Amino acid sequence: MAHGGEALSAGVFAGSSDLRSAEERLEFGRWLFAQECRFVAGAVNEDAVPQPTHPEIAFAGRSNVGKSSLINALTGRKTLARVSITPGRTRQLNFFLLGERLMLVDLPGYGYAKASKSDIKSWTSLLGRYLKGRSNLRRVLLLVDARHGLKEFDREMLTMLDEAAVSNQLVLTKSDKAKPEDLARIHAAVAQEASRHVAAHPEVVTSSAVTALGVAELRAELAAFAAGE
Numbered sequence: 001m002a003h004g005g006e007a008l009s010a011g012v013f014a015g016s017s018d019l020r021s022a023e024e025r026l027e028f029g030r031w032l033f034a035q036e037c038r039f040v041a042g043a044v045n046e047d048a049v050p051q052p053t054h055p056e057i058a059f060a061g062r063s064n065v066g067k068s069s070l071i072n073a074l075t076g077r078k079t080l081a082r083v084s085i086t087p088g089r090t091r092q093l094n095f096f097l098l099g100e101r102l103m104l105v106d107l108p109g110y111g112y113a114k115a116s117k118s119d120i121k122s123w124t125s126l127l128g129r130y131l132k133g134r135s136n137l138r139r140v141l142l143l144v145d146a147r148h149g150l151k152e153f154d155r156e157m158l159t160m161l162d163e164a165a166v167s168n169q170l171v172l173t174k175s176d177k178a179k180p181e182d183l184a185r186i187h188a189a190v191a192q193e194a195s196r197h198v199a200a201h202p203e204v205v206t207s208s209a210v211t212a213l214g215v216a217e218l219r220a221e222l223a224a225f226a227a228g229e
């Protein structure tokens, strides 16, 4: 790349309005997601949620949807999101600070078959309060398995996001496992449903943590929030 490297990226960051060309956006995304990403806090209740210090992006989805894998693919780490999978830490909101500029939040996976009713109630209420009260929350990525499309819990989440007026985007995961014809059909169905939700971005992203499909573009899109766009 003609202008690759940290100097350009830092320069691009300094003048966010210069983040124009697709190539620059991709480069800034690549650069930002290669920076240090550190675990800041795990919150089981509202009091433990850290102060809103940086633009924030949250990742949501059914358990087993591929959330940890996508977060790890974005940050280029094999074990980052697994930090949260130690016992007792899967039901909490985990905050990771990327490059001292963008907070990534791993929300608890929902729809977990073995979760008790009281567990579900307590995390739904924590999640609801987080979504409604988080002024620095720029976007929620709602992950959906590319082979299955939207399920009831996802629809509830979309409604919750509408009510909280939180900008969100649907991301199809594990696309490498879906047959091309199924993928096209499910993508169209998901996009159609997204269009009925005011807070949902009309464009549905297709991704794979295995082939890295969509990963560079997602990095660029999310990095733009760190640059104040």
Ligand code: GDP
Residues within 6 Å of the ligand: 061, 062, 063, 064, 065, 066, 067, 068, 069, 070, 109, 173, 174, 175, 176, 177, 207, 208, 209, 210, 211
């Ligand atoms: P989480 O519970 O949402 O964090 O899901 P994980 O990231 O732990 O993934 C659940 C399972 O799906 C694991 O066995 C992963 O290896 C697998 N997986 C995740 N992402 C992909 C993907 O993009 N492609 C394929 N083929 N498998 C994936």
